[in-house]
Amino acid sequence: MGHGSGGRLTAQLVRELFLPAFDNPVLGRLDDQAVVAAGDARVAFTTDSFVVTPLFFPGGNIGELAVNGTVNDLAMCGAKPLALAAAFIVEEGLAMEELAQVVDSMAAAARAAGVAIVTGDTKVVNRHSADKLFVTTTGIGLVPEGAAISAANARAGDVILLSGTIADHGMAVMTQREGLEIEGEIRSDTQALHGLVASMIEAGEIHALRDPTRGGLGTSLCEIAAAAGVGIEIEARAIPVRETVRGACELLGIDPLFVANEGKLVAFAAPERADAVLSAMRARPEGRDAVAIGRAVSAHPGMAVLRTEVGGSRVLDLPFHEQLPRIC
Amino acid sequence: MGHGSGGRLTAQLVRELFLPAFDNPVLGRLDDQAVVAAGDARVAFTTDSFVVTPLFFPGGNIGELAVNGTVNDLAMCGAKPLALAAAFIVEEGLAMEELAQVVDSMAAAARAAGVAIVTGDTKVVNRHSADKLFVTTTGIGLVPEGAAISAANARAGDVILLSGTIADHGMAVMTQREGLEIEGEIRSDTQALHGLVASMIEAGEIHALRDPTRGGLGTSLCEIAAAAGVGIEIEARAIPVRETVRGACELLGIDPLFVANEGKLVAFAAPERADAVLSAMRARPEGRDAVAIGRAVSAHPGMAVLRTEVGGSRVLDLPFHEQLPRIC
Numbered sequence: 244m245g246h247g248s249g250g251r252l253t254a255q256l257v258r259e260l261f262l263p264a265f266d267n268p269v270l271g272r273l274d275d276q277a278v279v280a281a282g283d284a285r286v287a288f289t290t291d292s293f294v295v296t297p298l299f300f301p302g303g304n305i306g307e308l309a310v311n312g313t314v315n316d317l318a319m320c321g322a323k324p325l326a327l328a329a330a331f332i333v334e335e336g337l338a339m340e341e342l343a344q345v346v347d348s349m350a351a352a353a354r355a356a357g358v359a360i361v362t363g364d365t366k367v368v369n370r371h372s373a374d375k376l377f378v379t380t381t382g383i384g385l386v387p388e389g390a391a392i393s394a395a396n397a398r399a400g401d402v403i404l405l406s407g408t409i410a411d412h413g414m415a416v417m418t419q420r421e422g423l424e425i426e427g428e429i430r431s432d433t434q435a436l437h438g439l440v441a442s443m444i445e446a447g448e449i450h451a452l453r454d455p456t457r458g459g460l461g462t463s464l465c466e467i468a469a470a471a472g473v474g475i476e477i478e479a480r481a482i483p484v485r486e487t488v489r490g491a492c493e494l495l496g497i498d499p500l501f502v503a504n505e506g507k508l509v510a511f512a513a514p515e516r517a518d519a520v521l522s523a524m525r526a527r528p529e530g531r532d533a534v535a536i537g538r539a540v541s542a543h544p545g546m547a548v549l550r551t552e553v554g555g556s557r558v559l560d561l562p563f564h565e566q567l568p569r570i571c
Numbered sequence: 572m573g574h575g576s577g578g579r580l581t582a583q584l585v586r587e588l589f590l591p592a593f594d595n596p597v598l599g600r601l602d603d604q605a606v607v608a609a610g611d612a613r614v615a616f617t618t619d620s621f622v623v624t625p626l627f628f629p630g631g632n633i634g635e636l637a638v639n640g641t642v643n644d645l646a647m648c649g650a651k652p653l654a655l656a657a658a659f660i661v662e663e664g665l666a667m668e669e670l671a672q673v674v675d676s677m678a679a680a681a682r683a684a685g686v687a688i689v690t691g692d693t694k695v696v697n698r699h700s701a702d703k704l705f706v707t708t709t710g711i712g713l714v715p716e717g718a719a720i721s722a723a724n725a726r727a728g729d730v731i732l733l734s735g736t737i738a739d740h741g742m743a744v745m746t747q748r749e750g751l752e753i754e755g756e757i758r759s760d761t762q763a764l765h766g767l768v769a770s771m772i773e774a775g776e777i778h779a780l781r782d783p784t785r786g787g788l789g790t791s792l793c794e795i796a797a798a799a800g801v802g803i804e805i806e807a808r809a810i811p812v813r814e815t816v817r818g819a820c821e822l823l824g825i826d827p828l829f830v831a832n833e834g835k836l837v838a839f840a841a842p843e844r845a846d847a848v849l850s851a852m853r854a855r856p857e858g859r860d861a862v863a864i865g866r867a868v869s870a871h872p873g874m875a876v877l878r879t880e881v882g883g884s885r886v887l888d889l890p891f892h893e894q895l896p897r898i899c
Contacts, residue, residue, distance in 0.1 A: 256693060260671055264678040269654075269689040277689035279654045281713055284610030290656035290709055291692045294700075326597075326607045328618035330707045332660070343588055350592040361597040361605035363589060364619045364707075365581065368897060372622075372702035379658045379692075381618055381709035385609055569696060 254561060273470065274393055275316040275453065278386055285386035287322035289313060292379040296569045298345065300419045302411075302430030305378055306345035308505055308571060310352035310360075311435045313382040315454040318437035319508070321392045321444055322384030324358040329380050331365045334373040345376065356435040358382075390444070394470035397451040399541040402517035403475065404510040406439060406524055407432070407532040408483040409460050413502035413570045414491045423494070427487040434506035439529040446523035447516030454508045456571055461500035461559045463509055464547040471511075475547035477537030500549070501562055503570045511539055582889060601798065602721055603644040603781065606714055613714040615650035617641060620707040624897045626673065628747045630739075630758030633706055634673035636833055636899060638680035638688075639763045641710040643782040646765035647836070649720045649772055650712030652686040657708050659693045662701040673704065684763040686710075718772070722798035725779040727869040730845035731803065732838045734767065734852055735760070735860040736811040737788050741830035741898045742819045751822070755815040762834035767857040774851035775844030782836045784899055789828035789887045791837055792875040799839075803875035805865030828877070829890055831898045839867055 262271065269277045276289035293309045310327065317324050329349065333342065353360050411432040418429055436454060443449055451471065453463040460482070468475045484492075484499050492499045506529065512520045517535065524530030537550075547559040590599065597605045604617035621637045638655065645652050657677065661670065681688050739760040746757055764782060771777055779799065781791040788810070796803045812820075812827050820827045834857065840848045845863065852858030865878075875887040 253693065260667075260674055261691060261693075264671075264674045265657075265681070265688040265691075266678075267687040267689060269687065270691070277654065277656075279689060279711065281609050281614050281653055281711070282612030284612050284614075286609050286612075286614060286653075286711065288654055288656060288690055288711060290658045290690055290707070292658040292660050292694050292707060294660060294694045294696050296700075325609055325614075326605065326616055328605075328616060328709055329593075330618045330620040330709075332620050332622060332705055332707075339588075343592075346588055346592045350594075353593070359595040359597065360593040361595060361607060362616055362618060363593075363598070365584060365589075366620045366622045366897075368622050368702060371699050372624075373705075374696060374700035377660055377701075377705070379618070379620060379660075379707035379709075381656055381658075381707075383607065383609070383614065383616060383711060569694075 272393065272395065275319050278320060287317050287320050287384040287386050289316035290379065290381040292377060293571055294377050294569050295416060295571050296374060297419060298341065298375055300416045300431055301428050302415055303433040304345055304348050305376060306348035307352040308433050309378040309380040310349050311433045312456065312505060312571065313380040314356045314358060314435040314437055317382045317384035318440040319452045319454055320386060321390035321440060322386045324356060324382055324384045324437055326361045327353060327358055327380055327382050329360050329363045329378060332373050332377040333365065333367045334375050335367055335369050337375050392449055392452050394451050394467045397467050397471035397473050397511040397539050399473050399539050400514050401450055401511040401539040402514050402535055403477060403537045403539065404512055404521055404524065405482065405534055405536045406508045406530045408485050409504055409507060410484060410488050410492060410499035410502035412505040413567050414488045416570050417567055418491050423491060425487060425491050429487050429491060432504055432506035434529055436508050436529055439524060439527050442523045442527055443510060443520050447520035448513035449510055450513065451511040452508055456503050456505060459501040459503055460509060462561055465559055465561055468547045469545050472544045474540040474543040475537065476540055476550065478550050480552050481534055481536040483532055483534060502567065505571065600721065600723065603647050606648060615645050615648050615712040615714050617644035618707065618709040620705060621899060622705050622897050623744060623899050624702060625747060626669065626703055628744045628759055629756050630743055631761040632673055632676050633704060634676035635680040636761050637706040637708040638677050639761050640784065640833060641708040642684045642686060642763045642765055645710045645712035646768040647780040647782055648714060649718035649768060650714045652684060652710055652712045652765055654689045655681060655686055655708055655710050657688050657691045657706060660701050660705040661693065661695045662703050663695055663697050665703050720777055720780050722779050722795045725795050725799035725801050725839040725867050727801050727867050728842050729778055729839040729867040730842050730863055731805060731865045731867065732840055732849055732852065733810065733862055733864045734836045734858045736813050737832055737835060738812060738816050738820060738827035738830035740833040741895050742816045744898050745895055746819050751819060753815060753819050757815050757819060760832055760834035762857055764834065764836050764857055767852060767855050770851045770855055771838060771848050775848035776841035777838055778841065779839040780836055784831050784833060787829040787831055788837060790889055793887055793889055796875045797873050800872045802868040802871040803865065804868055805877055807877050807879045809862055809864040811860055811862060830895065
């Protein structure tokens with residue numbers, strides 16, 4: 244098994260194993276969250292296992308990553324987070340202080356996001372049966388009436404908005420893990436985005452939202468193009484990448500477009516009020532560096548095309564293997 | 572860390588680390604599930620990581636265990652399961668056929684329970700960073716109007732009902748793992764119990780319910796006594812244990828009262844209609860062997876006492892270490 248690490252092999256695993264077995268229309272939508280009816284309410288539901296190594300990295304640790312990641316998966320359909328669950332798999336021998344630090348970070352991140360961790364589970368396994376600590380967080384959220392945000396709902400004409408710089412999280416973990424000497428620190432961008440999403444929904448008409456985590460912005464764009472059957476055209480020069488991050492990517496031969504973010508989103512907004520949405524994003528700290536990076540088009544449906552800085556163009560495609568394993 | 576494996580050390584970890592950090596009234600109830608308001612609905616919410624070894628054992632595998640375990644945690648507050656999420660942590664090198672078999676079992680168990688797996692996640696980690704496969708399942712369910720089933724709601728006078736034989740699951744895994752030669756096969760009792768619970772609620776007044784998984788029946792009784800502030804008295808001779816299971820327990824020096832079950836429940840029922848509840852249980856295959864095993868009493872609040880077969884009595888207490896690690 245080399246599957247499951249975020250590239251084409253994962254997509255294959257999902258398509259050939261999980262989808263046929265668990266056959267149902269909600270899972271088939273392949274959004275980052277499911278939406279389930281509970282009485283009169285629509286409940287968003289999402290789960291993720293976090294296996295990042297090392298547990299602590301510049302800008303964060305596995306605990307706040309797990310909380311923010313789950314809050315963001317809820318937010319990507321416009322849902323207001325209601326509650327979180329946390330399941331811990333602990334390798335025997337993990338220092339109690341390390342676990343306590345992770346748990347405290349989770350509590351702080353949950354408080355900051357205004358959501359409570361209401362249920363959980365802990366399993367300890369013997370040495371070498373896990374790598375220190377895995378955290379699986381699951382969230383439920385309330386989808387507001389009328390909200391219809393889904394990758395499948397992107398339309399030709401939509402303006403594509405990006406909330407800030409890309410590749411910070413992945414390169415923060417990578418440089419820490421490899422002990423790479425670089426000038427200036429690269430910090431993870433882990434943060435909760437549900438407040439930003441609420442402002443955006445208020446300001447305009449949002450059709451599709453993704454937080455480009457595993458697989459990065461490039462993968463999110465490929466997925467939205469496929470789900471909505473639209474073409475995507477983006478401008479490389481418009482995509483903000485920090486100098487330190489760009490330098491580290493070049494050093495390691497990694498394309499920042501396919502590196503994980505943990506506090507950014509990409510939005511497909513109806514063109515009429517896209518400017519208002521962009522202004523609303525820039526008015527908040529999480530969206531301070533927001534930019535328009537391109538358009539959804541009716542040409543080349545299902546395909547995302549990057550206009551390069553030198554005037555050429557390149558079709559984006561999922562990498563066969565994930566470039567960076569265990570980044571989240 | 573020797574914590575987290577189901578005995579007193581786990582209770583200490585929860586009390587000293589998780590509860591203070593994640594401080595909130597829902598978690599503080601320490602039931603197997605949280606209940607969260609979503610619009611006008613009450614949503615039950617529960618998560619569990621499954622780390623059982625071996626993955627396949629007589630009577631089941633990690634996949635159906637994960638689905639049934641989560642369905643049962645929802646059922647223990649009377650909730651009707653609405654949807655499940657599944658997160659997989661896979662060790663590189665796991666055979667695709669093994670994963671497919673687990674996934675197919677999960678799908679079959681979910682179909683049998685009438686609930687869909689609507690969202691999920693997969694992470695692959697390198698060899699020796701996990702032990703083959705861990706599955707974390709999370710469930711949401713709808714709590715019916717008026718239902719108020721919680722460990723804290725057990726009352727003196729309640730009749731204590733047990734749905735069948737104990738210790739089957741734990742000893743099935745244990746004998747398989749140790750290659751123990753015994754006469755007759757011991758099979759896991761993994762099954763979904765929400766249908767049984769629905770029949771019981773219809774027949775009488777249920778105050779508290781637990782499925783005695785990790786830590787077994789003994790641990791569930793200690794927890795209910797503590798949560799409700801009642802005394803508990805049970806009769807050893809009334810508790811059904813299969814002969815093969817009893818033999819294996821004796822051989823290994825293990826007390827069946829503290830061995831995991833995965834398809835049994837213990838109920839605290841108001842005495843007036845306890846007989847009707849027991850009849851309703853016996854009318855279903857999951858409750859065919861149901862029995863009354865004792866009473867909640869006002870004497871010795873917080874303490875569970877076992878009347879032994881020879882006429883003595885013994886106070887039940889959580890084992891310091893879990894007797895059987897990685898049984899679920």
